Amino acid sequence: AQKVTQAQTEISVVExxxxxxxxxxxxxxxxxxxxxYKQPPSGELVFLIRRNSFDEQNEISGRYSWNxxxxxxxxxxxxxxxxxxxxxxxxCALSEALSGNTPLVFGKGTRLSVIA
Amino acid sequence: ExxxxxxxxxxxxxxxxxxxxxxxxxxxxxxxYWYRQILGQKVEFLVSFYNNEISEKSEIFDxxxxxERPDGSNFTLKIRSTKLExxxxxxxxxxxxxxxxxxxGPGTRLTVL
Numbered sequence: 001a002q003k004v005t006q007a008q009t010e011i012s013v014v015e016x017x018x019x020x021x022x023x024x025x026x027x028x029x030x031x032x033x034x035x036x037y038k039q040p041p042s043g044e045l046v047f048l049i050r051r052n053s054f055d056e057q058n059e060i061s062g063r064y065s066w067n068x069x070x071x072x073x074x075x076x077x078x079x080x081x082x083x084x085x086x087x088x089x090x091x092c093a094l095s096e097a098l099s100g101n102t103p104l105v106f107g108k109g110t111r112l113s114v115i116a
Numbered sequence: 117e118x119x120x121x122x123x124x125x126x127x128x129x130x131x132x133x134x135x136x137x138x139x140x141x142x143x144x145x146x147x148x149y150w151y152r153q154i155l156g157q158k159v160e161f162l163v164s165f166y167n168n169e170i171s172e173k174s175e176i177f178d179x180x181x182x183x184e185r186p187d188g189s190n191f192t193l194k195i196r197s198t199k200l201e202x203x204x205x206x207x208x209x210x211x212x213x214x215x216x217x218x219x220x221g222p223g224t225r226l227t228v229l
Contacts, residue, residue, distance in 0.1 A: 033215050045159070045207060045220035052215070091159060095215065102215050103149060103161040103172055 002027045004094050006107035013082050014115050021077045021110045023092030029053075031097035034068065034075045035104065040088040048090075051075065082114045118142045120221035122208050128227045132197050137224045139191045139208030148191045149209040149218060150183065152176070159207065165191065198228045 003026040013019045025034065036048040049059065051068050059066045063080045079086055089109040095102035121140045129135050141148050150162040163173040163183055170183065182194045191210075195202055205225050209218040 035217065037220075043205065043225075044222045045209075047217050047219060050217040093159075097215065102147075102211075103164050103174075104151070104159075104218060105161065106159040108158045 002029075002032075002094050002096050002105045004092050004105055004107035006090075006092055006110050008110045009108070010111045010113070012113045012115060015084060016081050018078060018080050019082050019112065019114075021079075021090050021092075021112065023075045023077065023107060025073050025075065025092070025094045027073075027094060027096055029096040033095045033097075033102065035093040035095075036066065036075075036077050037091045037093060037106075038088045039091065039109070045091070048077075079112075082112075084114050084116050087112060087114045118144075120208055120210055120219055122206075122221035122224050124224060125222065126225045126227070128229065129198055131200055131228055135195050135198055135226065137193045137195075137206050137208075137226070139193070139221055140189050141191055141208065141210030142212075142219060143189070145210035145212045145219075147211045147213070147216075147218075148185070149211075150193045151207045151209065151220075152204040153207065153223075154204045162193070195226075198226075200228050202226060203228045 005024045032053045034051045038046040056068050065078045067076045089111045091109045092107045093104040095104050123138045148165040151159050153159045161174050163177045164171045180196045184192050205223045207223045208221040211218045
């Protein structure tokens, strides 16, 4: 069965620090997709990144970077030089190709607080 | 930029009443979803919809729930007889294809009294 674990429930950092949010997943499928979503205090879910299981290249987008390692079933998210606006709950999610319509299975989320 | 919209933003209802939550997915998307998030908890999948029929549903999506795409733009979630434990944020999402990123609406906060 598919499962996403975000072991860090809450993280607090001081502005400009780097922070890494961990995500470990379980799946029986060889074809799957991994996602990160941001949920700011306003409550909406904002898509950040999608990665398929065949693409292990790390990705950088501005201050955001993602490290996908199939060997450890991890898809970690790093924010460099954090800012107060990064304060949010961040969810990692997985969908399997076997599911056909690929519903997302979410982790429990990591609440990030960036203090000025 | 196209976005998923949801109405109402907040719905308060009495236990046992029926509610209909409405969503307008992104226009060229083909896959539609409903998720819910009980306050402070993770986001949970309810149902997915493709080609005018349910393609997958979770154990949460029991006989009290139904979905419909009554016209070319709206996608609705109906709860027939609400219970206190149905209080949650309900998110609609859509995607353009299989395995593609799902874009979420702003959510409807349902409060059952």
